[in-house]
Amino acid sequence: MGRNNFRQVSFLVLDEADRMLDMGFELQIRKIVNVIPPRRQTLMYTATWPMEVRKIAGDLLVSPVQVNIGRLDELVANNSITLYVEVVSQTDEQRRLEQILRSQERGNEDHLLFHEEAFVTSLLAALAVLLVLLPFLETSLRRKGITF
Structure with missing residues (x-):
């Protein structure tokens, strides 16, 4: 992490943690965690809760509180929303x-x-x-x- 000073970091936010892990950023996440103060608030946001995310959450979080929206065993879309996906160059x-x-x-x-x-x-x-x-x-x- 070079010459950066992270001693005053009090919040760590990992948004789309599942995607970061899927993309192979676990080592980088752990390096960041190792240079910031252990007394901090850490927030993890993830659309899915696979074993890899659970493991890193267990390693990084102290006394975690888990907030779930929807069911844990499957992803369910809101039926009142029509979703159109169009892939465009x-x-x-x-x-x-x-x-x-x-x-x-x-x-x-x-x-x-x-x-x-x-x-x-x-x-x-x-x-x-x-x-x-x-x-x-x-x-x-x-x-x-x-x-x-």
Whole structure:
């Protein structure tokens, strides 16, 4: 961990711990834990509870409290939500997102955008907001005599 000083760390958050372990980051997680103070609050978020996650939780957590949403023995989706998954090439992402958003009537649908990179998700969300707001902004600006 080089010259970094982690003595004041009081919280450790492991989000998507199951995915981090699946991707082979157990060694890195353990290295981080070894350089931060043992007196800290550690939060682990995981969609699944496989043996690997249980083992690392047992190693890293002191007096853990487990909060479960849904059943432990199977993942169950909310029946009132319709899920559409569309895998799109990187070059078509922006065009396809624009098509989807423009096809929806304003205010009728909620959309969740996910991308494996948080930065790209943020950009897509910003683009979505712009696509929804742009027609209204353009109309407002035209009324004021401003065109672009």
